Amino acid sequence: MEFQNTREFARQLDANDKLAKYRDEFIFPHVNGKQVIYFTGNSLGLQPKRTKAYVDEVMDDWGKLAVEGHFYADKPWWDYHERFAAPLSKIVGALPSEVTVMNTLTVNLHLMMVTFYQPTQKRFKIICEEKAFPSDQYMIKSQVKFHGYDPEDAIVEIKRRPGEHNIRHEDVINTIKEVGDELALVLMGGVNYYTGQVFDIKAITKAGQDAGAYVGWDLAHGAGNIHLELHEWDVDFAAWCSYKYMNSGPGNASGAFVHERHHNDMDLPRFAGWWGHNKERRFLMEPQFDPIRGANGWQVSCLPVLSLAPYLASVEMFDEVGMPALIQKRDLITSYLEYVLHEIDKEVNGNFEVITPSEPKERASQISVYLHGEGRSLFDYLMENGVITDWREPNVIRLAPVPLYCSFEDMYEFGQILKAGIQSHK
Known part of the structure; x- marks a missing residue:
């Protein structure tokens, strides 16, 4: 699919989303009277309304x-x-x-x-x-x-390996054989909490068991x-x-x-x-x-x-x-978020580095972004403007576009808030 960084395109993706109705099953916090964009389901998921x-x-x-x-x-x-x-x-x-x-x-x-x-x-x-x-x-x-x-x-x-953010699969297997x-x-951990790998x-299970x-x-x-x-x-x-x-x-x-x-x-x-x-x-x-x-x-x-x-x-x-439907949307919305990040990076002449693997089979509902040249003040700006995300030292934000309650328009809107935050700090 050829993505576009426009609100109209994001809304079209939402219109075609078979899971879109589940967004209304959750209770969202509000900041300044506006429903937040929630990216921290990898720390604490939103409350389903049916829970009560x-x-x-x-x-x-x-x-x-x-x-x-x-x-x-x-x-x-x-x-x-x-x-x-x-x-x-x-x-x-x-x-x-x-x-x-x-x-x-x-x-x-x-x-x-x-x-x-x-x-x-x-x-x-x-x-x-x-x-x-x-x-x-x-x-x-x-x-x-x-x-x-x-x-x-x-x-x-x-x-x-030096200079790399993720662990190579062959290094895992080789280490098992060496020990x-x-x-x-x-x-x-099946998914690394920091990088989302x-x-x-x-x-890995087979290799470990083969080693006894x-x-x-x-x-x-x-x-x-x-x-x-x-x-x-x-x-x-x-x-x-x-x-x-x-x-x-x-x-x-x-x-x-x-x-x-x-x-x-x-x-x-x-x-x-x-x-x-x-x-x-x-x-x-x-x-x-x-x-x-x-x-x-x-x-x-x-x-x-x-x-x-x-x-x-x-x-x-x-x-x-069902997990198949969740995973199908997860892959699409995560890819769209990554696309939006790269587009905003171009517009602001920034220096974002996505440290989560780009291969869908090597990532899930998380994009970890190293914000070279940006500080904690950008994270604070996002939070103050209704983007609930997660900061990890030294300079990483973790974004989890959970398919049950995140929308494609959320991804677009986040990009616009991110751009405004960077521009306001230059």
Whole structure:
């Protein structure tokens, strides 16, 4: 498609957008009385309007039924999480038995590492990517130290080549081969939070397992954003937060995946809790832990139903839309945003550098832009003029054109505000 940087062209794209109606399903903040252009769905998604009804239902049941809500609510609380299995499995490409909801992201990754990081004297190293999200770095270092290893020896970071913003796929594969029989675990982010680079999960998983290691993924920026086939790609485990692209609310519950081949392996260590115990015998209060055969067997505590309610509202919306339709719009609107950025760069004689890969298969709903020659004042101008975006040091703005609620006219209008901001600072 040949793009045009005009309002009329953007409106035509919106007129042809089959997902345009979902924009009205969300609540937008306002700045100076005007609805914002929202680019931070990669940090916190907007609130779906339908969410309130799901939360109110739980609150009403709590008021009317109190403890009896566990079994007699319209959506009984004791099996509330089971309603996620079918829609969530479609989002991440899994069997329904392979997914669960529980805790928060880093907690779930810690629990997964209890099972899948079992270092030996020879095989103890973990491969991760350079500049992973800090929480992952803290988690991996603490796990390594817990097992008595020095992070300097046990953690292998795959680095970017000098002068490059993204990690080369061949460098990931070669590093796995080089570490070889010392490798215990590969644990990476499926989408790098800073650059928006999407990694080849299928190929990296195979390479890690060929080396004799387990392979897991932090899908904080992947779930609800990229095409995933976790079951078919043979991923050992994964976890993700729900509050970014899946719009479940600040700090809300996490999702987790455990491949079915691990479900019946009772020799795998895990931290046990009663909500992971055999569902049919849970209330017998037995002293011996008998895990559920499935991802639910990794659950620990009673589930926070009030937190799950907004998440359920969101995954049911995803089920209506379907990931193929989301990805189709994602690729088009992200490409249009990149085009607008380059056009504005020409008009203002600027020096923008898009550090997100240009290949659609290597990026998703994010464009990270290095604003050479511009400072924090430009970001402040954008925010003051109704563009809610994200600043990362030293001089990068991250723009996430989420397909469920961002419009093509938003992309055009952002370009005009960006141009005005640059011109006002010259």
